[in-house]
Amino acid sequence: MNARVRCAGSNALRAEFVTGLDRLVRLAPQWEMLNARASDHDAPFFQSYAWIRQVIEARASAPNFRPMVAAIWRGDELVGVWPLALARRGVARLVQSLDDPFGQFSGIALRSSADARECVAVVLAALEGEADGLHLEAVTSGSALHTALRERGVRGVPSQETVVVDLRPYKTLQEFRQTVGAKTRKNMRNLTNRLRRAHDVLHSVVTEREALRSLLQEVYGTRFEWMHRHGRTSPAFRDDGFKRLMQALPDADDAGLIGFALRSPDATVSAQWGFTYGRRYYAYMSALNPAFAEFSAGRLHLGMVIESCIDRGIEVLELMPPAVDYKMEWTDLTRTLETMSASFSFKGRVMAGVTETVIPAVRRLSRALPEGLRRGLVRRLNKS
Numbered sequence: 457m458n459a460r461v462r463c464a465g466s467n468a469l470r471a472e473f474v475t476g477l478d479r480l481v482r483l484a485p486q487w488e489m490l491n492a493r494a495s496d497h498d499a500p501f502f503q504s505y506a507w508i509r510q511v512i513e514a515r516a517s518a519p520n521f522r523p524m525v526a527a528i529w530r531g532d533e534l535v536g537v538w539p540l541a542l543a544r545r546g547v548a549r550l551v552q553s554l555d556d557p558f559g560q561f562s563g564i565a566l567r568s569s570a571d572a573r574e575c576v577a578v579v580l581a582a583l584e585g586e587a588d589g590l591h592l593e594a595v596t597s598g599s600a601l602h603t604a605l606r607e608r609g610v611r612g613v614p615s616q617e618t619v620v621v622d623l624r625p626y627k628t629l630q631e632f633r634q635t636v637g638a639k640t641r642k643n644m645r646n647l648t649n650r651l652r653r654a655h656d657v658l659h660s661v662v663t664e665r666e667a668l669r670s671l672l673q674e675v676y677g678t679r680f681e682w683m684h685r686h687g688r689t690s691p692a693f694r695d696d697g698f699k700r701l702m703q704a705l706p707d708a709d710d711a712g713l714i715g716f717a718l719r720s721p722d723a724t725v726s727a728q729w730g731f732t733y734g735r736r737y738y739a740y741m742s743a744l745n746p747a748f749a750e751f752s753a754g755r756l757h758l759g760m761v762i763e764s765c766i767d768r769g770i771e772v773l774e775l776m777p778p779a780v781d782y783k784m785e786w787t788d789l790t791r792t793l794e795t796m797s798a799s800f801s802f803k804g805r806v807m808a809g810v811t812e813t814v815i816p817a818v819r820r821l822s823r824a825l826p827e828g829l830r831r832g833l834v835r836r837l838n839k840s
């Protein structure tokens with residue numbers, strides 16, 4: 457499926473929707489050159505070829521899911537890549553970010569942010585005949601994609617704040633530490649001393665393939681148990697492809713996978729893992745052993761992760777949503793993420809109504825339920 461649009465003062469753009477991995481492999485070198493420019497927003501890992509390929513392979517057998525990676529050309533020059541997918545939600549066919557619900561930030565790889573308006577226009581023109589609507593989670597407010605979508609009349613609703621630790625202004629670890637409040641630093645020292653007196657703990661950076669495989673499996677299992685225990689659920693954990701993705705990532709040499717573990721001789725105290733891409737660390741999943749809750753081990757471990765990232769030359773940490781206290785002790789920088797949607801048909805308008813009104817109401821109701829009842833409902837959801 458192709459579409460063209462002619463804009464004043466420019467050559468015609470052509471959008472080609474690529475659905476097969478064999479074609480995407482051939483696009484990979486040009487795609488990565490565009491993505492490395494970070495012309496849409498500053499944290500483009502989840503638009504990278506390396507990540508998108510892994511998601512496509514993990515979801516190869518998913519019903520009602522079709523990859524539609526928009527390759528946008530001006531003549532023979534690739535000027536944009538927008539990783540999208542067509543998915544069925546109820547009666548409607550909706551276009552979403554290809555990695556939804558696994559990714560953290562929606563985005564588009566561009567030759568230049570100046571190309572965003574035209575690239576978005578040509579893709580939306582093609583999608584109107586293929587889908588009932590567009591639904592994008594986690595679009596960075598103020599990004600090139602966000603601005604272009606708003607100019608095309610796509611609605612945006614703020615959904616959550618994502619946390620960023622920017623280390624670039626600081627030459628040394630000591631300089632960065634001085635940005636943390638004196639009371640917080642004192643509390644951290646006291647907690648660290650208490651933990652080390654009670655347990656012989658060691659923090660390590662995990663990069664070896666089999667060690668990463670074990671860490672991902674452990675964090676996944678601990679996180680899943682935490683959700684059950686607290687009556688929480690997650691679209692990613694309910695998707696069969698998510699576990700396949702976790703199993704495959706350690707074998708992906710180009711994914712920049714890295715892990716961090718705080719361990720005693722007989723237990724993992726706290727662990728997390730994520731990706732390094734373009735001198736940024738993307739913290740993807742973490743888990744905390746509740747037996748060490750009295751030491752605020754998650755807070756302590758995050759400080760150790762930041763120190764390890766500084767040692768490895770990482771310039772920015774993307775700590776992801778939500779903007780909870782233990783993250784905000786280390787930074788005051790956040791970005792707003794928005795859910796953006798547009799309707800192309802009557803079915804699309806119906807689904808937009810469900811997304812914008814019914815689902816938030818159900819979430820509010822769930823939070824108001826007694827914890828025991830909520831846990832029972834969540835267990836049913838996670839098994840379905």
